[in-house]
Amino acid sequence: MxxxxxxxxxxxxxxxxxxxxxxxxxxxxxxxxxxxxxxxxxxxxxxxxxxxxxxxxxxxxxxxxxxxxGDEAAALLNRMARHMRPPVYMEEGDVEFFRETAVERWWARLSLLLQKGNAHMVRSRAWRASRWNGQERAGFAEGLLLERGPFHPR
Incomplete structure (x- = not known):
């Protein structure tokens, strides 16, 4: 896939x-x-x-x-949840709740990853724009943006 x-x-x-x-x-x-x-x-x-x-x-x-x-992303997560094996001690009635909880957890993680990726993209573009405009990096408001991520301007 x-x-x-x-x-x-x-x-x-x-x-x-x-x-x-x-x-x-x-x-x-x-x-x-x-x-x-x-x-x-x-x-x-x-x-x-x-x-x-x-x-x-x-x-x-x-x-x-x-x-x-998107609908396809939702269908993928639901299909993945159907293939999850619940713990052996779980009762039959709790299996659906187990799968719903897994999907909710995955949505939360995907959303967080998306937000982090967007923040890193904004940070790197803003930093490059400040460099192009001749501003010093020290004058750039880094405290407002994330300090960690795939882009490290050092």
Missing amino acids: LGDVTIAHPTRPDPFTNRHHAATNRQNGAEDGKALRNAADRKHSKYGTEARASNFTFVPLSAESYGRW
Whole structure:
């Protein structure tokens, strides 16, 4: 199974000077969940054919910047939970609760990882922008951003 993360930002249709942004915003703001479906469709068109040719299942882990997750990501977590083996001491009636708890825990972890990734991306871009503008790193407000992550400007 292959997975790829995609983030969509649902926006209302605003008049942008860039025609691509204006068209994207009109499409994504037209109906509820449209940005998410468009992002997942783009991932399928980009990777789906090659994944199927290699006998892989491709699942886009798509999420909106406001927190909504895609249907395929939800289906994947629910399918994974069905394959979890509950502890032997657990009674039959508690198995469904066990699986629901596992899915909730996975959603929380995925959401946290997404937030951390976004924060690291913002931090690295802001730091690079401050360097391009000739500002010293000491003047950059690092205390407001994360200190750990994949990008370490040292």
